[in-house]
Amino acid sequence: MPNIDLRGKVESLPYAPGVYLMKSAEGEILYIGKAISLRKRVRSYLKPNHEIPKIPILMSRVREIDHIETPTEVDALLLEARLIRKYQPRYNKELKDDKSFPLLKITSDAFPRILMTRNKSDKKAHYYGPFTDAKLLREAVTLINHLFPLRKCRRLPKKACLYYHIGQCLAPCIKPEVKEDYDQQVNEVKTFLGSGKKSFIEYITDKMQDAADELRFEDAQYFKEQIEALSRLKKKRFSPSAEDASIALSASLELRKFLALEKLPENIVCFDVSNLQGEEAVASKVAFYRELPDKMGYRRYKIKTVQGINDYAMIQEAVRRMLVGIKEGREEFIPDIIMIDGGKGHLHAAREVLAQEGFETTALISIAKRFEIIYSAKTDGEIAIPRDSPSLHLLQKIRDEAHRFAITYHRSLKEKGMSRSELDEIEGIGEARKRILLQQFESLEEIKRAGIDQLAGLPGMNVSAAQKIWNHFHS
Numbered sequence: 001m002p003n004i005d006l007r008g009k010v011e012s013l014p015y016a017p018g019v020y021l022m023k024s025a026e027g028e029i030l031y032i033g034k035a036i037s038l039r040k041r042v043r044s045y046l047k048p049n050h051e052i053p054k055i056p057i058l059m060s061r062v063r064e065i066d067h068i069e070t071p072t073e074v075d076a077l078l079l080e081a082r083l084i085r086k087y088q089p090r091y092n093k094e095l096k097d098d099k100s101f102p103l104l105k106i107t108s109d110a111f112p113r114i115l116m117t118r119n120k121s122d123k124k125a126h127y128y129g130p131f132t133d134a135k136l137l138r139e140a141v142t143l144i145n146h147l148f149p150l151r152k153c154r155r156l157p158k159k160a161c162l163y164y165h166i167g168q169c170l171a172p173c174i175k176p177e178v179k180e181d182y183d184q185q186v187n188e189v190k191t192f193l194g195s196g197k198k199s200f201i202e203y204i205t206d207k208m209q210d211a212a213d214e215l216r217f218e219d220a221q222y223f224k225e226q227i228e229a230l231s232r233l234k235k236k237r238f239s240p241s242a243e244d245a246s247i248a249l250s251a252s253l254e255l256r257k258f259l260a261l262e263k264l265p266e267n268i269v270c271f272d273v274s275n276l277q278g279e280e281a282v283a284s285k286v287a288f289y290r291e292l293p294d295k296m297g298y299r300r301y302k303i304k305t306v307q308g309i310n311d312y313a314m315i316q317e318a319v320r321r322m323l324v325g326i327k328e329g330r331e332e333f334i335p336d337i338i339m340i341d342g343g344k345g346h347l348h349a350a351r352e353v354l355a356q357e358g359f360e361t362t363a364l365i366s367i368a369k370r371f372e373i374i375y376s377a378k379t380d381g382e383i384a385i386p387r388d389s390p391s392l393h394l395l396q397k398i399r400d401e402a403h404r405f406a407i408t409y410h411r412s413l414k415e416k417g418m419s420r421s422e423l424d425e426i427e428g429i430g431e432a433r434k435r436i437l438l439q440q441f442e443s444l445e446e447i448k449r450a451g452i453d454q455l456a457g458l459p460g461m462n463v464s465a466a467q468k469i470w471n472h473f474h475s
Contacts, residue, residue, distance in 0.1 A: 006062065009065050013039040015039050015330070017073045017076045019032060019034050019068045020042050020065055021068075022058065022064075022065055024061050024062065024063060030090060032083050032087065032089055034076040035073075048458065077132070081131050103131070104131070105122075105125050106126040106127075108126075110179075111156070112150070112186050116137050128193050150186065188207075250390050252264050255337070259376060267337075269288075269337070270339040270399055271284070271315055272341040273311050283301040283303060284299070285298065288401075301318045301321055312346060316352065319354070327358075336363060338363065339367060339395065341367060341399050342367075350364060365377065367395055367396070428468050448474075451470075
């Protein structure tokens with residue numbers, strides 16, 4: 001089992017994307033991995049009775065854990081592949097020369113494409129990887145194709161396609177004279193993929209600074225626009241189509257007009273609360289980016305400071321926890337619009353918190369369930385949005401998702417409460433052991449299916465207690 005010092009180091013890791021490097025006492029890098037949350041991922045290695053046999057063997061040798069934070073998990077994926085190739089850790093060996101893992105490919109065409117593949121059939125092409133996550137690699141390919149104006153078409157068409165008209169392709173199909181510029185763009189991608197930079201933003205920022213230092217102001221402006229585009233894209237896990245990334249959507253345009261906003265609202269969050277007679281009160285926050293769900297921005301809050309039924313106070317606690325998270329750097333962005341599921345009372349309660357935390361200028365609205373009326377904190381009145389308006393339909397969709405998310409969490413808490421009550425019936429299983437069981441297992445059914453050895457191996461458990469649990473459910 002890992003020693004106490006190692007556990008302390010794990011608990012000091014950030015809840016942020018990045019790469020972790022596990023080292024031996026001699027400093028040898030034993031394993032390199034990536035994570036969307038470094039602390040949560042590395043903490044999982046410390047679980048007893050790990051289902052992957054090599055994990056206990058690995059952890060018995062680990063004495064040091066280093067980490068490198070990255071802005072996104074996509075950046076972590078690319079950095080992980082570079083470091084594995086450089087250091088070739090012994091516990092990453094299953095990745096080497098394994099055709100089941102995806103690769104990033106720059107084709108050998110006169111005007112190369114960038115794509116994902118699982119084989120190296122084209123000996124003249126350039127390959128990077130292997131990578132450990134195909135979904136993330138697709139995001140990386142999409143991101144590269146968004147930032148660098150290279151062709152996306154399998155075959156060059158006879159006329160320019162949409163990507164040329166939205167500025168995402170140099171159109172070598174109709175402009176062969178762009179060959180020099182095109183090759184320069186391809187070399188930029190190769191340089192980044194082979195460099196030691198830990199993120200797209202870091203690499204492009206250096207390019208922008210070099211251009212500014214050399215008085216190449218047009219190039220500097222181009223790199224600045226790339227950074228701004230990437231900053232918008234990195235807030236979400238899903239990858240938008242080229243149209244979504246470049247063309248403003250009609251509902252968002254309407255919202256900007258109806259709410260008199262200075263810019264197009266891209267990030268919208270919505271809060272909802274759910275409780276059963278004041279018990280197991282919870283709040284949910286869902287996030288939408290460019291009218292689509294941004295699951296990385298979803299949050300669940302078990303209400304801690306409110307006694308009894310008080311929806312206004314519950315909304316205030318949830319909104320405050322988000323705003324404090326923004327100020328402390330645990331949340332990635334300030335929403336363009338904060339929406340509350342409720343009427344004017346809910347709106348006023350949330351407005352108090354925004355004022356107290358210094359977010360008075362953030363657009364705040366509420367949506368009343370009964371008549372689907374939108375209230376604005378800015379005007380302290382109703383916003384006249386037509387019933388058939390796309391913007392109203394968008395707000396309703398976001399509200400419905402917040403309600404669904406809150407109800408799902410509420411049900412899971414009730415199920416855990418039911419599990420706890422049944423565990424109360426088992427002799428010798430006190431509060432500490434009940435807490436361990438509920439932390440280690442997702443449901444009562446999982447506890448019932450667990451074997452005696454698995455139960456006995458949990459922290460604070462022994463064979464006698466495990467036998468009592470097993471007997472309770474199987475006798």
